[in-house]
Amino acid sequence: MRLTATRLVEFSAGHRVLREGSQCKHFHGHNYVAELTATGLESETDPLGRTIDFALLKKKIGAWVNENWEGGFIIWKDDTHGLTALAQVEQQKIFVLEKHPTPEHMARHLLDVVGPNELRGSGISLLKVQLWETPTKSVTAISDEYARLMAARENSNAEIKE
Numbered sequence: 716m717r718l719t720a721t722r723l724v725e726f727s728a729g730h731r732v733l734r735e736g737s738q739c740k741h742f743h744g745h746n747y748v749a750e751l752t753a754t755g756l757e758s759e760t761d762p763l764g765r766t767i768d769f770a771l772l773k774k775k776i777g778a779w780v781n782e783n784w785e786g787g788f789i790i791w792k793d794d795t796h797g798l799t800a801l802a803q804v805e806q807q808k809i810f811v812l813e814k815h816p817t818p819e820h821m822a823r824h825l826l827d828v829v830g831p832n833e834l835r836g837s838g839i840s841l842l843k844v845q846l847w848e849t850p851t852k853s854v855t856a857i858s859d860e861y862a863r864l865m866a867a868r869e870n871s872n873a874e875i876k877e
Contacts, residue, residue, distance in 0.1 A: 718766035719842060724749045724777045729788040730816040731797060742788075742797070745848050747818075749825060751776055752843040752861075753834075767839055775833040776825070776841075783808075789816040822846040822856035 729744035755767040787808030790797050801809050814820040822844045830841030842861035847853040857865075 719752050719754045720767040721752045722769050722772040724780050726780050726785040728784045732815050733794045748847040750845040753839050753841050755839040779829050779833050783810050791815045818846045818848045818854045826856045
């Protein structure tokens with residue numbers, strides 16, 4: 716059985732979802748929590764008994780989030796009016812995302828772009844990102860590797876029941 720470890724990364728950021736029919740079309744912010752689930756060593760644990768050094772996830776992914784998203788504004792690259800407005804704010808931290816800054820796209824960005832870039836060479840791979848936009852709403856992005864692991868687990872559970 717392969718071990719996974721989960722680290723929470725908290726951050727506050729603004730965004731808006733342009734052309735959205737709800738309140739999300741306005742500039743607003745959230746106190747996000749990203750649950751980062753990763754796997755590491757093929758031998759299950761290091762000499763200390765850890766599958767992953769939690770400090771490494773904080774140092775790599777947490778530092779990226781702090782530098783790029785914490786206290787800033789996440790905006791879609793095609794939101795020209797929003798970009799123009801934000802450019803008027805002195806020293807405003809702006810992160811331009813390729814897609815609308817929905818929690819789905821933000822979680823995908825952490826999983827597919829940030830994780831591989833920041834964890835390169837560490838032996839750790841990000842399997843799942845659950846991004847909480849509010850205490851009652853979250854989305855989960857899973858890697859293909861995690862999907863395969865879960866499918867294999869379900870198949871083996873089905874075989875046991877038969």
